[in-house]
Amino acid sequence: MTFAAAYEDPPVAWGVGRVVVGDEVIPWPVSMRDIDDETESMVPRLAALGLAEGGLVLIVSLLSDTIHVYPFEQAAGKLGALYSSADRSPFDAFRTASLIRQLKPTVVMGIDRRVLDGLVDAGRDLYEVFAPVPAVVAADDDAATRLAATGLTVRRWLTIGPTSALQPLDDDALVYDPTRWEIESSNVGASGELVITNLVDRLTPCDRFRTGRRGEVLEPGLLRTT
Amino acid sequence: MGDPNRRMFSPEIEAMPREDIERLQEEKLLGDLVPWAYERSGLIRETWDAAGVKPADIQSLDDFHEKVPFIDKDAIRSYRDRHDDPYGGLLCLDPADPKLRGVFSAIFSTSGTTGDPTPAPYAGRGPSMLVREFWEAGTRPGDHFMHCLFTFRGPGIHETIRGIGATPVFVDHQPEDIGTLLRLSRELRPTGWYTMSGPLLMMIEQALQAGDVDPVDTFSSYTGVIFAGEPLGPRARSRVESWGLELFIQTSLGDVGAATECAEHDGCHFWEDCAFVETLDPQGTDAVGDGERGELVSTTLVDKIAPLIRYRSDDLVRVTREPCACGRTHGRVTPLGRKGDEVVIDGVSVLPGDIWGAVELVDETQAGLFQIVRTGCEMDALRLRVGYANEGPKGLADLKTRVTDSVASAVGVQPEIDLVENAVLLRQGPPHKIPRVTKA
Numbered sequence: 112m113t114f115a116a117a118y119e120d121p122p123v124a125w126g127v128g129r130v131v132v133g134d135e136v137i138p139w140p141v142s143m144r145d146i147d148d149e150t151e152s153m154v155p156r157l158a159a160l161g162l163a164e165g166g167l168v169l170i171v172s173l174l175s176d177t178i179h180v181y182p183f184e185q186a187a188g189k190l191g192a193l194y195s196s197a198d199r200s201p202f203d204a205f206r207t208a209s210l211i212r213q214l215k216p217t218v219v220m221g222i223d224r225r226v227l228d229g230l231v232d233a234g235r236d237l238y239e240v241f242a243p244v245p246a247v248v249a250a251d252d253d254a255a256t257r258l259a260a261t262g263l264t265v266r267r268w269l270t271i272g273p274t275s276a277l278q279p280l281d282d283d284a285l286v287y288d289p290t291r292w293e294i295e296s297s298n299v300g301a302s303g304e305l306v307i308t309n310l311v312d313r314l315t316p317c318d319r320f321r322t323g324r325r326g327e328v329l330e331p332g333l334l335r336t337t
Numbered sequence: 338m339g340d341p342n343r344r345m346f347s348p349e350i351e352a353m354p355r356e357d358i359e360r361l362q363e364e365k366l367l368g369d370l371v372p373w374a375y376e377r378s379g380l381i382r383e384t385w386d387a388a389g390v391k392p393a394d395i396q397s398l399d400d401f402h403e404k405v406p407f408i409d410k411d412a413i414r415s416y417r418d419r420h421d422d423p424y425g426g427l428l429c430l431d432p433a434d435p436k437l438r439g440v441f442s443a444i445f446s447t448s449g450t451t452g453d454p455t456p457a458p459y460a461g462r463g464p465s466m467l468v469r470e471f472w473e474a475g476t477r478p479g480d481h482f483m484h485c486l487f488t489f490r491g492p493g494i495h496e497t498i499r500g501i502g503a504t505p506v507f508v509d510h511q512p513e514d515i516g517t518l519l520r521l522s523r524e525l526r527p528t529g530w531y532t533m534s535g536p537l538l539m540m541i542e543q544a545l546q547a548g549d550v551d552p553v554d555t556f557s558s559y560t561g562v563i564f565a566g567e568p569l570g571p572r573a574r575s576r577v578e579s580w581g582l583e584l585f586i587q588t589s590l591g592d593v594g595a596a597t598e599c600a601e602h603d604g605c606h607f608w609e610d611c612a613f614v615e616t617l618d619p620q621g622t623d624a625v626g627d628g629e630r631g632e633l634v635s636t637t638l639v640d641k642i643a644p645l646i647r648y649r650s651d652d653l654v655r656v657t658r659e660p661c662a663c664g665r666t667h668g669r670v671t672p673l674g675r676k677g678d679e680v681v682i683d684g685v686s687v688l689p690g691d692i693w694g695a696v697e698l699v700d701e702t703q704a705g706l707f708q709i710v711r712t713g714c715e716m717d718a719l720r721l722r723v724g725y726a727n728e729g730p731k732g733l734a735d736l737k738t739r740v741t742d743s744v745a746s747a748v749g750v751q752p753e754i755d756l757v758e759n760a761v762l763l764r765q766g767p768p769h770k771i772p773r774v775t776k777a
Contacts, residue, residue: 126507127505129507184443184492198488214456
């Protein structure tokens, strides 16, 4: 007998996360099945960043990112790797630096402007903090630019509606799952707003949902931001 | 599954007769945890060997009290540094063991308020014992539950919310997300909220003042809100209660769990099927009596990944095992402060909790953001750094005088006050609390 003797039946909605389009926050319920399916989808994304059995990915995020982040956490386990977490905020930037030093992660993903601001405010040298990490993944353009300026090679993570695209180690384009999501540019064949449609069942469906992200679809499964 | 109108989530455990609790503790501790930890934990083995104690020497709870040596945060950090082991010698499982694939899943970390965050290994264990607290605070199957925490605590809380059949709504414990928290409170009508903290309360108050928001209407769906991170001053509690919210105070149980008030609000229940709690003389090893002030010493009964055994928490508390009016038989703890935060000036002991209400009483410093500047336990003067929201109508000199008088009146010692803007102290987060003691 540990903790409680039994639990109540879980609800249909695994949780209410969000999709952010510009300044608009859209509550986004997801099911356990959605989470499991996204997990399967993200396993090859993490593997393409070099995460493998015995490795560790440090995911820098906020709780409001949960529907995007939880599949990565579960995917790490499917690769035989561990994950750790730090908040994506200037207040918690010290944790990102500390866990990189203590845990020696293979991948650090989710770094944005706020984390870098927090590190700089604390007098940390950005190159020294991130140089030991084989794969550093930025969550916004500002962080990608600033980290690259220090001489680091930086990959990109982009949330597109309720899913994610990640840049692997060996490609300049970002990779998403074309078997589960159809992503189009509003300006066909060129850069425009990315719109997304789910190809498999989701608790909250999207039908040419306008993501507010700008980019160009190079071929199904590959895109670049603009 | 069960009767949603039942008072307790697990009545067979929460109201278990004391003799059954103690029998269960002895079984778990002596038959399981002690030999397991000694064989696998480098820190436990090193500490016990240095004391000349073996698991075979511990045949009863009396033996445990008399013979088992203590560990503390310094011992963990020392082991970590000497052995280049981020887990401080506590880890009992090998993360690389293929048999543990999918079990040993993550490494979380402590808040890091007083130093480097300590990595805390985690195995997916489903809902935690907090199902009992969330149920007591009124959440039921089918409800929405505001999950307002941090990422570095891991997924245990959202699994716990689902364990009572509710749906978590993920919101950040950050100033930028207060607007969304207020909006989703109105739209989704959640019943539970984990957690509220002093800094979050301040952010909400600012948002309420800036916008045309009726807090009573906005928060009317909540049956209970768990407040954690730091003590809650009387003025802050009164402010939150004026919004119609019932707060359930939660405190740490010496890093082996948490303890939370029930609706009687008469101490924080800790779950004695999960933790073995002792209250000892802060300067020695003798147990203090029921309800007397002592240092919390905790031992896990459920964590076999990185078990803490006789962990001196540095927390000063009062513990009682008198039955609670709610019907629960497990002990209750009332936090008083941290031993390492105590200062003595002219023979007068002062803890942050003694100052809290006095700082809150002044309008400009009502957020209760302050630090004791502590150079040692015995000090010539009480030096405080106090955060303010604005200089007040007569400027900083006047504000300083009012804060000084308020604190002097509360603790009987004339303080030296250094005023700083609230933001200066908030930057020293983590977001739910600030260090209450600083060296300079």
